[in-house]
Amino acid sequence: MTFAGLNVAKLLIDGQLVDAEGGATYENINPATEQSIGVAADASTGDINAAIAAARRAFDETSWSTDVAFRVRCLRQLHEALAKHAEPFKAMMTAEVGLPTKMVGSTFDMPVENVGWVTDLLEKYEFSQDLGLGNIEGFGAHRWTEREPYGVVGAIVPWNQPLQVALAKVAPALAAGNTVILKGPPTTPWCVSALGKLVAEYTDIPAGVFNVITSSANDRGEELITDPRVDLISFTGSTAVGRRIMELGAQTVKKCFLELGGKSPNIVFEDADLRTGIGMSTFMVCLHGGQGCATLSRLLLPRSIFEQGVQLASAMLSAMPYGDPLDPNNVMGPLNSARHRDRVEAMVDRAIASGATPVVGGRRPPQLETGYYFEPTLFADLPEDAEIVQNEVFGPVLVIQAFEDEDDAVRIANNTIFGLSGAVFSGDHEKSKRVARKIRAGTMIVDGGIYYGSDVPFGGYKQSGIGREMGTIGFEEYLQVKALCEPA
Template sequence: MASQDTVQAVGGESLTGVRKHLLIDGNLITTERTITSIDPATEGVVGYAPDAGVEETEVAIAAARRAFDTTDWSTNVEFRIHCLDQLHKALLDNIEELRELTITEVGATRMLTHANQLAAPIEIVRYYADLLRTYPLREEMGEIEVRGQQHRRWVEKEAAGVVAAITAYNYPNQLALAKLAPALAAGCTVVLKGSPDTPLITLALGELIARYTDIPAGVVNVLSSSDVAVGETMTTHPDVDVVTFTGSTVVGKKIMAAASGTLKRVFLELGGKSALIVLDDLEESDVAMAAMFAAFSICSHAGQGCALTTRILVPRTQHDHFAELVSANLQRITYGDPGDQGTYMGPLITERQREKVDGLVQRAVAAGATLVTGGEKVSPGFFYTPTLLAGVDPDSEIAQEEVFGPVLAMIPYDDDDHAVRIANNSAFGLSGGVMGKDEERAIAVGRRIRTGTFSINGGNYFTPDVPFGGFKQSGIGREMGTAGFEEFLETKTFAATVKS
């Protein structure tokens, strides 16, 4: 990774001691209180972000309300396309600066910034700018005769209003742009709050909007805050029409309850405990591929992904063989400096998160799971070694709770029906996968799993045009794709008498 003395952030600042600004009503401002951003790979200070309070939040919401109610943002489709095109260009023009900040603050590997940590999220903006060019915001329903009079009916889609968007720390660019781009395309105004663990990269997006786009003042407001009252204000304020949140299921439940007071539209992207089912018809070369896929998947971004397959279900007769293969692959994982091109896995985000992961592993072993490999903390930085727990009880804590670390739980099963029961034995329903030689059989198994996304033999569904979201306690609603756009639209029906 480049020296912190020479790496540049958006606006030309050194990454050592970076200071970013809130974006409120078109102004870049700071606060007396700050959040210290820590590099999870070195435990050093990256920089400082303003720590917004309720007062700044209320000003931001008022600005978003005013921009929605008094400007033509919500109705001027061509202008919105123009601004989204500008934002896409600004992101591409500043991608290297954003890359270094993402690596340093998020602990994302350089490899991942060329995919889902940065490059892919930028294309979400391109997707929604193009979708807006062709999406039918009006649909004619034809005429109907009622009591001798002809009536013409049509349906129009219009912006849902002011959006409160709250994101998590693990993929801050993806999460912010998957909310911001479709909301803006729909004509909504937005108050976006990033995670206090990764505030700088989210604020950098706001600075790009302020400096390089014609998006009017108040249309986008970007906050960073460590104050829980800020989130409460965003989710209960009467001037907010829509709440979109990505984070834990525990917090999602609280947001849903809080938003009910004003009957806001709420959509939530929450936790997961996804299962990868390995069918018994795989040939040995495919078995080896499945083991490698499972190992490298669980270590992607150190396991800090809600849709990762954190349980692997294998035929009981092949359990020990699979454990050997997966363990060998986990021991091949390179971890360390995320800025190094050869590093596959970076650190966990905080020491607090590492302690949580380690506690779950230690309790799993105490409960009877076999620690095949891993289970160690490595410092400096918040690293945790790639970990395999075998012989896991499907009802145990480690098989039920979201770990958010590089920990894979291996569970034996007896037949397809048993595997489906185990996979569905979860409060979550975000994702999953199956690997099998007979594709029709694999698809049939996949159709029985209660999840919002599903991968057959390693198929990749995570692209801007494909809806993403979950069943059960993994959330409500969808992000990305046309479905993600329509989350920010209201449907209005018109009827007019036809003069003879």
């Protein structure tokens, strides 16, 4: 199947758009209709091996890693090609991911802008830093550092935002001079396949520098992690899989950049604009069905206004428009797959079985018999150690917790294994900043400020990951530092 010329059933290996070994394919399912919209290439171990060999050869034997001006030119070509194919990409994201058309624009436009930003950074970036003269035991020396690419990067991206995350990894990795094998997610393979087509047909990126693999097997990425020819793994996904990657990567002492799960708190104090603060959480848990790692899925309210806040959140969630992602009025579409919908449903059912009662939602919507939908759901005042309070649901489920004072709010906010994001709302901006600094999280929304941007590093504390994506820091994740010294 094609979207305005974007062939989505091919792998990109060593500069060629090819079928998977033996012509193997698998069905790609539209989560809103539960129907196949076509097939994707189903890569084999042999295909993975060929992609790794091509990337290794391209790094070791071409000038890609050292020719900055050439890399700039190629990335400008990629940026232009993406912009020209905006509409077919957006249609593809709705068809295979389930993103509502109302939301799909920003989830394409901003990641594409990031490609341009990284290219601008590359054009002016200083890869060498002079450290001046030094003297040790009477021996004078001139010292400096140089930043060099790691080599072959294995980039493994998630199903919830495959293009956004792919570009956040691929653009800086290529800009830094690495070669890349991009492994797409099983349930949303087309966006990465289409990216491979653009690279092959609209850029001068040499054969082997960028390779794309799609597969129906989730564990196909393990072959990238264990292969000694791959120097760095960049992964976005669940914390459980992140732990597995660290375990496998340890076999070759491989650098692993991990952007993992979250259970992000939103602290709303009683002197805040409650509609704005509470609305941030109710909107985020419905945006893309709550299928986002930085979703503010825990709402923390003072005990003094708890019931008022629960009623307001309940009304907001009950009024949230959801359903067919092609309907421009809908904020929320389906969950991405039957398997994931069943997982979300099972977590909610376990909470109910343990004694919790949903304030709103808690089931598949009876009016939507087709599609992997789940109702916007609210739980309130559950025990802090409850599974649905502590663990990432990755669905449209909001949990409201009560706190007694500022210190209690900070304690509750930090009382999970995660530390990806968070928010604070109050009528005292200095108080909001003070509290935000106490939260162990990589990104914080302070009184409604939005952190997302090409120049802003994104990543987590604790078990939400290792390293940062985006910004100059994200670019430097793909560079090693070498210190050099010569006689003065």
